[in-house]
Amino acid sequence: MRIGLLTGGGDCPGLNAAIRAVVRVAQDSGDQVLGFRHGWRGVVEGESTPLTTQQTKGILQSGGTILRTARYHPYEHEGATEAVRATFERERLDCFVVLGGDGTLGAAALLAETGVRIVGIPKTIDNDVLGTERCIGFATAVATAAEAVDRVHTTGESHDRLMVVEVMGRSTGWLAVFSGIAAGADAICIPEQTTSLDSLSAAFRSRHEAGSTSSVVVVAEGAAIAGAEDDAGGTKGAIVARGLERRTGFEVRLTILGHVQRGGEPTALDRLLATAFGVAAIDAVHDGCTATLLAAIGEETVRVPLGKVRPGRRPVPPSMLALAKRMSVPREVPQALGCRAP
Ligand code: F6P
Numbered sequence: 001m002r003i004g005l006l007t008g009g010g011d012c013p014g015l016n017a018a019i020r021a022v023v024r025v026a027q028d029s030g031d032q033v034l035g036f037r038h039g040w041r042g043v044v045e046g047e048s049t050p051l052t053t054q055q056t057k058g059i060l061q062s063g064g065t066i067l068r069t070a071r072y073h074p075y076e077h078e079g080a081t082e083a084v085r086a087t088f089e090r091e092r093l094d095c096f097v098v099l100g101g102d103g104t105l106g107a108a109a110l111l112a113e114t115g116v117r118i119v120g121i122p123k124t125i126d127n128d129v130l131g132t133e134r135c136i137g138f139a140t141a142v143a144t145a146a147e148a149v150d151r152v153h154t155t156g157e158s159h160d161r162l163m164v165v166e167v168m169g170r171s172t173g174w175l176a177v178f179s180g181i182a183a184g185a186d187a188i189c190i191p192e193q194t195t196s197l198d199s200l201s202a203a204f205r206s207r208h209e210a211g212s213t214s215s216v217v218v219v220a221e222g223a224a225i226a227g228a229e230d231d232a233g234g235t236k237g238a239i240v241a242r243g244l245e246r247r248t249g250f251e252v253r254l255t256i257l258g259h260v261q262r263g264g265e266p267t268a269l270d271r272l273l274a275t276a277f278g279v280a281a282i283d284a285v286h287d288g289c290t291a292t293l294l295a296a297i298g299e300e301t302v303r304v305p306l307g308k309v310r311p312g313r314r315p316v317p318p319s320m321l322a323l324a325k326r327m328s329v330p331r332e333v334p335q336a337l338g339c340r341a342p
Contacts, residue, residue, distance in 0.1 A: 001031045001094040003285055004087075005051065007065040008039030008072065008104030012125045012137025013266035014274040015099055016059040016066055021278025022097055023056045029282065034091055039100070040107060041072035044083040048091070060271055063264045065099075073107050081111065088116050095285045099123050101135070102309055105293065109306040112291035119284045120293045120306050121277045125262055127174040128315070131308035132295035136277065139269040141168070141261045142178045148257050149183030149218060156214040162204060162250040166237025168261050169220035171313045175261070177324050180218035187215070187328045189223035189240060192315045197227040197240070201247035203329040208250070215329070217244070276301045 003026055007015050019035070026033045035051040036042035059066055074080035088096070095117040098108045101124035112118040122129040125141035145167050156163035165185075169175045173190025180188035186207065189195040204215055223236045228243055237254050245252040266274065273296060280294050280301040291306040 001026075001285060002092055003031055003033050003282075004036055004043065004048070004091065004093045004096040005033050005067070006036040006039050006043060006096065006098055007067045007069045007123075008098065008100040008107075009069060010071070010101065010124065010262060011063075011065050011069050012123050012262055013063045013140040013264060014136035014270035015064065015069075015123060016056075016062045017266055017271045017274035018099055018121060018123070018136060018278040019051070019066060020056045020059050021275045022281055023051045024053050025279050025282040027053045029286065031282070031285075034093065035067050037068045038070040039072050039104060040074045040080070040084065041070045042068075043087050043096075044072075044074060044077070044080045046087055046090075060275075061265050063266065071103070073103055075107055075110060081114070084111060085114070085116060093117075095119060095290065097121065097281045097285065099136070101126065102129055102313055105129065105306065105309040109291065109310050112306055117290040118292075118306065119281050119289055120309070121281055122293065122295070122309075123274075125175060126169055126172060126313075128172040128313040129309055130311060130314045131293050131304045132297070134273060134296040136270055136274045137262070137266070138174065138178075139273070140264070140267045141175055142182065143267050144261050144264065145175055145179035145218075145257055146182040148255070148260070149179055149185060149216060152255055153183065153214075153216055156216055156253070159251065160213040162214065162244055162248065162252045163216045164219060164237050164241040164244070164252060164254045165216065166219045166221055166235055166254065166256040168257070170222040173220045173223070173316050176218050176220035176223070177316050177320050181320075181324055181327055183216075183218075185216050185218040185328070187217045188324050189217065189219040189225060189236070190316065191220055191222040191224055193321065194224040194226050195240075197225060197243035197247060200240075200329075201244055204244065204250070205248050207329050208248075
């Protein structure tokens, strides 16, 4: 069989581990893998290279993607979907294996409806692809962000400061919640639930009146923040930092982690997940699957319809929100204690 392989959207640790597994298992079965550079754009422009086990040796541990990637959606470019189909036929491909987040896989789902055979693998540090419980890259990003929050904790304590750390997550708070709990953040602000700057400030004043001298807040880059009218402008982390400083009078510092969270070597768990997905992708191709998403459900890798990714993003489940809440500053307490309104 001839299999086209691509990585699209934002990169993440673990992509190379998946590429390695796909190529190795495919070659062992007598298949050929054609790697397309720069995601769907490379498919449209015919930017491809044959991949062999020899070429993909030693990449299990490396960050990024040897295939490169791009934020390119074929449905947003005239003639691009026809070009995808033309490449599929010209290269005599039997199937595409597509590693992507909701954008890349959303395009894959639409293309699959038009008859292009596609098996999808979910990857994004945001962990918010619908249909799967885990995406490649998330475990590593959580570890990276948690370590950064740990470091911010110690300098915050030394200076008696309120430290704000902004992590990635435009639409969901997976990374904020997981890294925040793991690193003992005192509050976590996410897109799924609105945080009021007034009540957060009151909670921190109350916490500091009770003896704490420093605190840490983790803010997702797409966090829903209320009461920020006077503080408009800048990133969500900046809005929270400014809002808390004005309302509490504490010294506040902001750290934006940015692309540090997407870089570097994958953790062992991400390597494992990526390897399982890569092997399962070739099995799915051999079984004649199409419009199929590989999903991690518990310890299993299962096949679900690729169309499942399309309605949007998977929010953080209530159980994790409840855990985060129980480990955060009690925002309802200040009023009960009769604290002065900020
Ligand atoms: O795709 C995941 C993500 O990491 C988001 O959390 C973040 O908003 C975005 O990528 C940043 O993308 P870019 O690297 O294109 O600026």
